[in-house]
Amino acid sequence: MFSLKDRKLAQDIVSKIKKSDVKLKFMHVCGTHQDTLVKHGLDVLLRNCGIEIGQGPGCPVCVTTPMEIEEMLLLARKGKTVTSFGDMINVPGETQSLRSMKEEGCDVRTVYGIEDAVDIAKNNKDLDVVFMAVGFETTAPTTASVLLRDPPSNFSILCCHRTIPEALRAIIKMGEIKINGLIEPGHVSTIIGTKPYEFLSKDYHVPQVITGFEPIDLLMGAWMLVQQIEKDEASVENEYTRVVHENGNIKAKQVIKKVFKPMDIKWRGFPVIPKSGLTLRDDFEKYDARKKYEIELEELKDKELMEPEGCKCGELLRGLASPFECPLFGQACTPETPVGPCMVSIEGCCNIEYRYSEK
Amino acid sequence: MCLAIPGKIIEIDKNKEHAAVDYGDGTKRKVNVTLVEVKVGGYVLVHAGFAIEVLNEKEAQETLDLFREMLSSEEGT
Numbered sequence: 001m002f003s004l005k006d007r008k009l010a011q012d013i014v015s016k017i018k019k020s021d022v023k024l025k026f027m028h029v030c031g032t033h034q035d036t037l038v039k040h041g042l043d044v045l046l047r048n049c050g051i052e053i054g055q056g057p058g059c060p061v062c063v064t065t066p067m068e069i070e071e072m073l074l075l076a077r078k079g080k081t082v083t084s085f086g087d088m089i090n091v092p093g094e095t096q097s098l099r100s101m102k103e104e105g106c107d108v109r110t111v112y113g114i115e116d117a118v119d120i121a122k123n124n125k126d127l128d129v130v131f132m133a134v135g136f137e138t139t140a141p142t143t144a145s146v147l148l149r150d151p152p153s154n155f156s157i158l159c160c161h162r163t164i165p166e167a168l169r170a171i172i173k174m175g176e177i178k179i180n181g182l183i184e185p186g187h188v189s190t191i192i193g194t195k196p197y198e199f200l201s202k203d204y205h206v207p208q209v210i211t212g213f214e215p216i217d218l219l220m221g222a223w224m225l226v227q228q229i230e231k232d233e234a235s236v237e238n239e240y241t242r243v244v245h246e247n248g249n250i251k252a253k254q255v256i257k258k259v260f261k262p263m264d265i266k267w268r269g270f271p272v273i274p275k276s277g278l279t280l281r282d283d284f285e286k287y288d289a290r291k292k293y294e295i296e297l298e299e300l301k302d303k304e305l306m307e308p309e310g311c312k313c314g315e316l317l318r319g320l321a322s323p324f325e326c327p328l329f330g331q332a333c334t335p336e337t338p339v340g341p342c343m344v345s346i347e348g349c350c351n352i353e354y355r356y357s358e359k
Numbered sequence: 360m361c362l363a364i365p366g367k368i369i370e371i372d373k374n375k376e377h378a379a380v381d382y383g384d385g386t387k388r389k390v391n392v393t394l395v396e397v398k399v400g401g402y403v404l405v406h407a408g409f410a411i412e413v414l415n416e417k418e419a420q421e422t423l424d425l426f427r428e429m430l431s432s433e434e435g436t
Contacts, residue, residue, distance in 0.1 A: 006423050032362050113391075113407035116408070138406050138411065141411070142409045145393055220426055242421075251395070
């Protein structure tokens, strides 16, 4: 329907990049970008042109912290009906996952989106239904829209929404990795538009290109970054013009603003990142599972939670390692027996590498 | 998570909150359309049960031409 296929054009882009004779490191923050890169061998193709492209913290399930996972598990253990996107169910907590708890009889249900979770609450007034609200700016408006439509009082959310631009600032400021350019996520940008990234170019002189998800989009995105670097420029360019508009989706931005306010939040593998999370505004507190079930969650207060032993998800999410550098990858850690979330989620870099290396 | 799939609007509910979307592979689903302005026959990008943007087929088709133009203009500089 909207497929972009033109082999000759792809070859032209690659030969232009090759001619530039560069040695660069780019970061993207989207599992769908990583999927396209690995599935079509573009990561290898670009490496041969002098460009390393790695996935940063661009997987909502992966950046969810061990504490948020334990909150979700504890609510299920305390008899709540926990609903979540499919990936979350397999993320291992300290001793269990939602899947293992479901097998033990806890009420855990996979949903396609938040509206399915609300329907469960509407049709089962005797159940306390909690939706695990993970996701970046792409997903946050779906949560906000539902909360603005007065869902039933037996429905609440465990809010884990996070926002991308401030996380990118954190990566750059931490300085652990030199990033020559950023491939910005197409569908986050569909919502927020092009402007929220501008400070990164202005303050840190980082070139950025908002990029689509076809192979040709990613090649074009890489070439546009090379162009900026060769001219010593740093700005936000939009390669995905067929979907992303300068101001984003204004309605979606409005509903996010009505329901949420920014908050400081920890990301897996990172310290607390200022203003990189979303929390419910006071008017929507009644839907905040952390407030509603404060007593049930009390035992997690001040609890120290560790990353799984040997797991390199934290370093992977900061762009410091590749899945192949993790001793657990494909051995102790597989999609069937995941140790860390990057192997669980279909957007996690380990899961993606594992899936395509099998084929 | 940020995966979004294009689909065609087949029918819009009376309350205009939901629409039936055809993904072109025989799959049809009810989608919330409150974040976008839609009409029957139009295309949308769907994420987690919500249409998050309207797709413009003409713009999509022009993308490749735009890329070719960008590559050739770079040659001239």
